Amino acid sequence: MFPLQWNMLRTLIGISVLSIGLAGQTTHRLLATPDTVAVGYYWAAAKPALRIASGDIIDVDTLLTNSPAGLLRAGVPENKMQDSLKAITAQVTGDRRGPGGHILTGPVYVEGAEPGDVLEVKILSIDFAIDYAYNGCNGFLPANCDRAVPIKIVKLDSKTMTSEFKPGIVIPLKPFYGSMGVAPAPELGRVSSNPPGRHAGNMDNRELVVGSTLYIPVFAKGALFEIGDGHGAQGDGEVDQTGLETSLRGRLQLTVRKDMKLTWPRAETATDYISMASDEDLKVATATAVQEMVDFLTATKGLTKHEAYQLVSVAGNVAITQLVDKPVYGVHVKMPKGIFK
Numbered sequence: 220m221f222p223l224q225w226n227m228l229r230t231l232i233g234i235s236v237l238s239i240g241l242a243g244q245t246t247h248r249l250l251a252t253p254d255t256v257a258v259g260y261y262w263a264a265a266k267p268a269l270r271i272a273s274g275d276i277i278d279v280d281t282l283l284t285n286s287p288a289g290l291l292r293a294g295v296p297e298n299k300m301q302d303s304l305k306a307i308t309a310q311v312t313g314d315r316r317g318p319g320g321h322i323l324t325g326p327v328y329v330e331g332a333e334p335g336d337v338l339e340v341k342i343l344s345i346d347f348a349i350d351y352a353y354n355g356c357n358g359f360l361p362a363n364c365d366r367a368v369p370i371k372i373v374k375l376d377s378k379t380m381t382s383e384f385k386p387g388i389v390i391p392l393k394p395f396y397g398s399m400g401v402a403p404a405p406e407l408g409r410v411s412s413n414p415p416g417r418h419a420g421n422m423d424n425r426e427l428v429v430g431s432t433l434y435i436p437v438f439a440k441g442a443l444f445e446i447g448d449g450h451g452a453q454g455d456g457e458v459d460q461t462g463l464e465t466s467l468r469g470r471l472q473l474t475v476r477k478d479m480k481l482t483w484p485r486a487e488t489a490t491d492y493i494s495m496a497s498d499e500d501l502k503v504a505t506a507t508a509v510q511e512m513v514d515f516l517t518a519t520k521g522l523t524k525h526e527a528y529q530l531v532s533v534a535g536n537v538a539i540t541q542l543v544d545k546p547v548y549g550v551h552v553k554m555p556k557g558i559f560k
Contacts, residue, residue: 246276251303253310259319263405263439267328273475281447282322283464293370319412325445332442337479340433341472345394348466352451358460358543397423397448402439414547415497419484423541425453431488436481460543491553501548512552
C-alpha cells in the first residue's frame with residue numbers, strides 16, 4: 220500500500236511520475252500549486268519543487284500573469300478562472316512573492332547540473348490550458364493607452380489556431396513561454412522575474428515554439444529551472460508589455476550538457492540558429508547578441524571572425540526581442556540554417 224499512498228500524495232502536492240520512455244527518460248507531471256511555484260523571482264536558494272534526472276521530461280502547467288480580481292474586472296466570469304490561480308493568489312503572499320510579478324512553475328532541480336554547465340531545454344509540446352487570453356496596454360509608448368479601457372480578453376480557438384482581435388482582424392496562434400530560465404549566481408540573491416539576463420528568464424522570445432531548443436548557462440547547483448509567462452502569440456518587441464497572455468501546459472526535456480560552455484543563452488529552431496542578449500543600453504544588447512552569433516559561427520562553421528561578421532550582415536536577421544522588461548532591452552540574432560549546405 221505504501222507506494223500507492225506515496226504516489227497519491229505526490230499527485231496532491233502537484234508532482235507525479237507519469238511514465239518511463241524507451242530511452243529511459245522519466246516523465247514528471249508538475250502542476251502549478253502554491254507549493255510548486257516561485258512568484259516573481261529566480262533564486263539559487265529557492266527550494267526545488269521537483270528533482271529530476273538529466274534527460275527527463277517535465278509535463279508542466281503554467282499560469283497567466285494576472286489575478287482573479289484583475290480577470291474579473293476585465294469581464295472573465297469566475298467559473299472560467301483556474302482554481303490553481305485562485306489558490307496561488309490567496310496563499311502565496313508576503314515575502315513569498317516578488318520582486319517581479321510572474322507566476323513561475325518550479326524550480327526544477329536537474330541532477331548533475333553544476334555551475335559552468337549548460338542546461339538544454341527541448342520544447343516537445345505546448346497546449347492551451349484555457350480558451351482565452353488577455354492583452355493589456357502600457358509598455359514602450361503608454362501615451363497611446365486609454366486608461367478607461369480594461370484589459371482586452373480574446374478567445375483562443377485551438378482548432379483553427381487563431382484568435383480574433385476584432386472583426387476582420389485574425390491573429391495566428393503560435394504559443395510559447397515568455398519566461399524560461401535557471402537560477403542566477405548565488406551572490407546575486409533573489410532576482411526579479413521581470414528582466415531577462417544571462418540566466419535567460421523573461422526573454423519573451425516568440426521564436427521559442429514547439430520543436431525549438433534553448434541552451435542556458437548554469438550558475439547554481441541543480442540549475443533550478445523555472446517556466447511561465449505563457450503567450451498565445453506576440454510580436455517582436457512586445458511593445459505594449461503584453462502578448463496574448465494565457466495559461467499553458469507543455470512537455471519539455473531537460474538535459475545537462477557538460478560539453479558546452481556559454482556566456483549567454485542561445486537557441487535553435489527548425490529554421491534558425493539564434494543568439495540572444497540583454498542590457499540596459501539597447502546598443503550594448505545589440506552588440507552582444509551580434510558578437511554571440513559571430514562567436515557561434517566561428518566555433519561551429521569553420522569561419523574566421525571576419526567571415527562570420529560578414530555573414531551576419533548578408534544573411535542574418537537582427538531583431539528587438541522586447542522593449543518593455545525594465546530595466547533591460549532584449550535583442551536576438553537569427554541565422555537561417557538553410558544557407559549551410
